[in-house]
Amino acid sequence: MSEIAFFEGPILAIETSCDETSASILTGRTILSSIVSSQVDLHAKWGGVVPEAAARAHVEAIVPVLMETYEAAGVDPSEIRGVAVTNRPGLVGALEVGVSAAKAVAFAQGVPLVGVHHLEGHLLSVFAKWGDFDHPPTFPHLALIVSGGHTELVEVVSPRAARLVGHTIDDAAGEAFDKSARLLGLGYPGGRALQDQAERGDAKRYPLPRAQTARPYDFSFSGLKTAVLRLVESERDRLNVHDAAAAVQEAIVEALVVKTLRAADELGIGTLTLVGGVAANRALRERLERECFRRGWSFHTPPLDLCTDNAAMIGLVGSARLLAGQRDEFDLEVFSNAELPSLEVR
Ligand code: KG4
Ligand code: ZN
Numbered sequence: 001m002s003e004i005a006f007f008e009g010p011i012l013a014i015e016t017s018c019d020e021t022s023a024s025i026l027t028g029r030t031i032l033s034s035i036v037s038s039q040v041d042l043h044a045k046w047g048g049v050v051p052e053a054a055a056r057a058h059v060e061a062i063v064p065v066l067m068e069t070y071e072a073a074g075v076d077p078s079e080i081r082g083v084a085v086t087n088r089p090g091l092v093g094a095l096e097v098g099v100s101a102a103k104a105v106a107f108a109q110g111v112p113l114v115g116v117h118h119l120e121g122h123l124l125s126v127f128a129k130w131g132d133f134d135h136p137p138t139f140p141h142l143a144l145i146v147s148g149g150h151t152e153l154v155e156v157v158s159p160r161a162a163r164l165v166g167h168t169i170d171d172a173a174g175e176a177f178d179k180s181a182r183l184l185g186l187g188y189p190g191g192r193a194l195q196d197q198a199e200r201g202d203a204k205r206y207p208l209p210r211a212q213t214a215r216p217y218d219f220s221f222s223g224l225k226t227a228v229l230r231l232v233e234s235e236r237d238r239l240n241v242h243d244a245a246a247a248v249q250e251a252i253v254e255a256l257v258v259k260t261l262r263a264a265d266e267l268g269i270g271t272l273t274l275v276g277g278v279a280a281n282r283a284l285r286e287r288l289e290r291e292c293f294r295r296g297w298s299f300h301t302p303p304l305d306l307c308t309d310n311a312a313m314i315g316l317v318g319s320a321r322l323l324a325g326q327r328d329e330f331d332l333e334v335f336s337n338a339e340l341p342s343l344e345v346r
Pocket of ligand 2: 147276309
């Protein structure tokens, strides 16, 4: 068993890759403050994130969010010993706002700067100590990362090495939730709304397809979206939204759980983590936890506010890298696309 070590700090972390402006202060793996300012209301009227509007909203929010996070942590800016920031992947204009702010703070305080891959943040989110939550996994573990842009199954061998085991070949799980919710008239972003509707629904009333993939641990959700469209068109006014939502949730959760368990079983890994925005889904959390419990496996998932996008998880990666003596220069760039690195904590 290899452990992961974190920098005493305190450090400041910033995340602006999509539609949340977030800043956090951490010492070691303890989160002192985590502030998230969401742009959901702004983008809801367009039914999705508008990149230009997102960047402008980050510009407006970033300084107030920074001030709030220092205050909530009871830490003075002069006490910061490092700055971590998401620099990839994400909306370029949005990322630029966070990276510019991070460079400014690091320069002003004379402390090191580290750029962090957003997905590595989700991966390490389970290591946080946050309020009552303190349940870090051991290595190796199998991580299911499910968010609006990603669906990946990753074998995290050690703090230094991760291996991609499977991924979606089309839509991400969060996209499947959001697109289905939109077709059912539930607004944007639809994951949470769909979960709420599904509470009182009968998942068996409308049978939806389960996709086959060529590789056993890959996922495919685009067929589900088409099936939901057909269902909505054929049922029209007769459609029971609760039952349809329950059927969609069941189809997504089942695909995720079945493949994750199969991979864990075949790879012989008895420690599972569930991270990313879709990890906030109650049905998914409960089902995976129950299945792990039945098998005597250990299951780890962060509290809901560390599942959806947040800077605290970025701080955990930055903290581990800073302790390892890594840092980036002030010419740190942003990237819209970037492969998941093999955990850069070297
Ligand atoms: O990780 P995240 O906050 O942002 C990305 O990096 O994409 O994930 C956002 C996604 C959205 O698709 C949203 O609908 C989904 O997570 N989500 C949920 C729930 N809460 C958020 N999906 C299903 N059930 C939920 N309770
Ligand atoms: Zn995310």
